[in-house]
Amino acid sequence: MLSIGDLSKRTGVKVPTIRYYEQMGLIEAAERSEGNQRRYERNDLERLAFIRHARDLGLDIPAIRELIALSQHPDLPCVNADRIAADHLVAVREKIEKLKKLEHELERIISHCDGHSIEDCYVIRALSDHGLCEGEH
């Protein structure tokens, strides 16, 4: 039987975050000690590691909730789980694309400034006028 602090140390998930996940329905409400403190078992540890890993990979809470639900029906086909991952990959790629455009534009803007007065500053001028940009954002 682990306290919430033990669980936290072993998974690297902070104590308030564990309580938050319980509130969000990712973790079942834990058993309680006589003094009303949460007590966890080994499978809670696995569940929490799963959640943490999914979060580290950028999945949001509704997606994780769905994956947990799916993982409890081992006989079902896994298309839905695969789709969640694939959709997330698409979203990640879109973010990368947007950020690359920003990176490109920022590089260009910064390199065009000679670093003298604000009056001539290309950074300020570029911000004032999107017409100076190469692409859209």
Place this chain on the structure above:
Amino acid sequence: MLSIGDLSKRTGVKVPTIRYYEQMGLIEAAERSEGNQRRYERNDLERLAFIRHARDLGLDIPAIRELIALSQHPDLPCVNADRIAADHLVAVREKIEKLKKLEHELERIISHCDGHSIEDCYVIRALSDHGLCEGEH
């Protein structure tokens, strides 16, 4: 004299967002009509376009506030403005790096699943065990 709705249409910034920018101190409190409605002039339009463009480039509100303050001292050297842009570029690059790692890991995970049952699903297995990952996140 423009109403807040006119300003919104010409800049593409939504009406509540304009009021929010005023509250955040990015725009000076506008003059009011007899009936207490905001009335804007041409230079408010430029200011708002500046803010919008800076936001589109991903700058946050404190950074924009600082850039606006700087832009009102044309004789000062522009190192601080350039630094804000450069710092932002660094942050953008860091985000891109993180997302590329995620992209790589997600691609790998998805391609390893044969798409049969949940029991064998590589997506679920990979989420359960970071040891199956190639990198850190």
Place this chain on the structure above:
DNA sequence: ATAATTCCTCTAGTGACTAGAGCTACAAGA
């Protein structure tokens, strides 16, 4: 004059936590 639209302020909600207040439970040492 009336109706339709726009405007006002204020509050609360978003996502995924984090911080803090005020209180209680538990574990270890004297």
Place this chain on the structure above:
DNA sequence: TCTTGTAGCTCTAGTCACTAGAGGAATTAT
């Protein structure tokens, strides 16, 4: 056994950059 210190509990509010909605007033068009 008592005491102290750490860890736990609940509840509220704050983060960021907005967005949505309520309830009412002003403006514009017909």
